[in-house]
Amino acid sequence: MIFSSSNWLQWAALFMPENRKEWLKAMTSEMEQIVEPQERQSFAFGCFRAALLEWPRSRRGLSQLSRMTGATFLTMISLAGIFQSYVMLGRAETAAYSKIIFGMCCVYICAAVFMITSLKNLRAFTLAGFSLGALVWTYCQFWVAGTEALPKRFLTAVSFEATGMMFSLFIASVFLGWLYDSERSEIG
Amino acid sequence: MTRERAPSKTTLLVLSHLCGGPEYGYALMKATGLKSGSLYPILMRLTDRGYLTANWEPSQSPGRPPRQIYKLTPKGHAYAGEALNPLATKSINKGITT
Numbered sequence: 001m002i003f004s005s006s007n008w009l010q011w012a013a014l015f016m017p018e019n020r021k022e023w024l025k026a027m028t029s030e031m032e033q034i035v036e037p038q039e040r041q042s043f044a045f046g047c048f049r050a051a052l053l054e055w056p057r058s059r060r061g062l063s064q065l066s067r068m069t070g071a072t073f074l075t076m077i078s079l080a081g082i083f084q085s086y087v088m089l090g091r092a093e094t095a096a097y098s099k100i101i102f103g104m105c106c107v108y109i110c111a112a113v114f115m116i117t118s119l120k121n122l123r124a125f126t127l128a129g130f131s132l133g134a135l136v137w138t139y140c141q142f143w144v145a146g147t148e149a150l151p152k153r154f155l156t157a158v159s160f161e162a163t164g165m166m167f168s169l170f171i172a173s174v175f176l177g178w179l180y181d182s183e184r185s186e187i188g
Numbered sequence: 189m190t191r192e193r194a195p196s197k198t199t200l201l202v203l204s205h206l207c208g209g210p211e212y213g214y215a216l217m218k219a220t221g222l223k224s225g226s227l228y229p230i231l232m233r234l235t236d237r238g239y240l241t242a243n244w245e246p247s248q249s250p251g252r253p254p255r256q257i258y259k260l261t262p263k264g265h266a267y268a269g270e271a272l273n274p275l276a277t278k279s280i281n282k283g284i285t286t
Contacts (some may be wrong), residue, residue: 023232026242026256027224030213033252043214048222053229 005031005044012044013053020054021073035089056179063180067115070172074112081105096150104162111169133163195271202230203260206240210259220247231258239264254284 003011009028016024025049034040056062084107088098107129114122137159146152201220205211213217217227234240237238241261255275260268 013276020232022242025227027228029247029253029255030224033214033247033255035211035250043217045225046226047228049225050228053225054232181248 003045005037008041008044012048014051015048015055016051017054020051024051028033052077063176066176071112073114073123074108074115074169078105078108079111081108097154100150107162108165112167115169117175119173121178122173124128126166127146128175129166130163132140132168133159137163141169194271198226199234202227202234203239203264204272206258207265207268207272210257212255212257216258221251234264239267248250 007159009024009031012027013024023049027050029045031040031043031047034043081101085098085102085105088094088101111122111125111129114125137156140152140155140159144155146155198220201222202213203231205216205219213224213227213231216222216231222226222230230241235242235258239261241259242256243259245257246254252280
């Protein structure tokens, strides 16, 4: 065994929040009832898992911080994209690109708003965005010939990037919702 | 804003066993087949919401430390009754007699 049952309990004590120490005492005393070493090991590991789960849940600020940081980052790159699309709009050869990039950046700003206000809405929005993006990418990859204004490579690259972004945001919303959703999923 | 979600299957399993009477943690583990890492977070959530009480009792075996015993509160019994019998609750809410 890499760790003994007492090692796991020591690790659990490191992570268990202060307001849950009573539970750790309860788990420790319950483990004293177990005789079989393998079972004690498994029980103690479970206690460590429970402590790991309680640690981020006790730090609700982490949820707010990660969502605010994510939303800020997403908004900043969207605004940069919108600015770039505005610059590109002035040139005839890049006008079509700029409209697509502008549209995508608006979608990302919506995702940033949902990230702050509601994980549930973010989940639904990014799932829809990911599904649509995947469909568009498949369509662009296999059926679209492309035009001079909008070459096939650009369309597949943009749809692939949007799909990836929506998928990442969906996974993040599911993870944060699972971690913090025992009590609430919206701020306020 | 707090949102009351439908209890998970594992929570329902724990509630159904606790409806039968107070239990120690290890006994509950054995009865439900859940591991400690799954059981104790459920017990913590139920206690936080006032559905469960956790009281210390002296151990029945001499020389062993006191143990916590978990018991459903009246609020917990009502919650368990509703959660374990959703069909009856839905029917009552729709005004259909069962």
